[in-house]
Amino acid sequence: MARYNMWQNASLMAAADTLDDAARLADRGAFFGGIMGTFSHLLWADRLWMSRVDGWDAPEGGIAESAALCTDWAAFEDARDAADRxxxxxxGRLDIEALSGELTWHSRAAGREVSLPTWQCVAHFFNHQTHHRGQIHAMLTAAGARPGDTDLVFMPEDVGL
Structure with missing residues (x-):
């Protein structure tokens, strides 16, 4: 799923590269506004989850501010690529032992401490990415961009190598 994440983010960014800043920043009625806002939220959420499971620095702000994490397209692309790597x-370092434990964190969204099996949190992490990439894909298509294939079975074997 990490390879799929990398492949799909690269595909969507390549499609978004065909649009100008105004088109990427336009409010398209999505929960996080438009293409750039949704991309930013997704990077913010990835950093938040990785702070919980791998010790990354947690991003500033909450969900409401997440759409404003990145406003410069080139800087976003660099940050997204670095995060995906x-x-x-x-x-690649995960093993069954790492996934069999429990993860506990304070959820600002829920306003309380939450504990769940680590495997469930990791599944959510990757599912959340797919959910928002679907929104980005739809917005890109509506804007006239042409994202690539999304079928997992057609992912090139060299992604992430």
């Missing part, structure tokens, strides 16, 4: 390295 770090996620790939982390996933």
């Amino acid at each position: 770090r996620i790939l390295g982390w996933a």
Whole structure:
């Protein structure tokens, strides 16, 4: 799933590269506004989850501020690529022991401490990415961009190598 994450983010960014800043920043009625806001939220959430499972620095702000994490497209692309490479390295180190424990954190969204099996948190992490990439894909398509294939079975074998 880390390889799929990397592949899909690269595909969506390549499609977004065909748009200008105004099109990426336009409010398209999505929960996080538009293409850039949703990309930013996803990077913010990835950093938040990785702070819980791999000790990354947690991002500033909460969900409401997450859409404003990145406003510069080139800086975002660099940050997204770096995060995807770090996620790939982390996933490569995971083993059954790491996934069999329990993860406990204070959820600002829920306003309380939460404990769940680590495997469930990791599954959520990757599912959350797919959910928001689907929104980005739809917005890109509506804006006239052409994202690539999304079928997991067609992921090139060299992704992440």
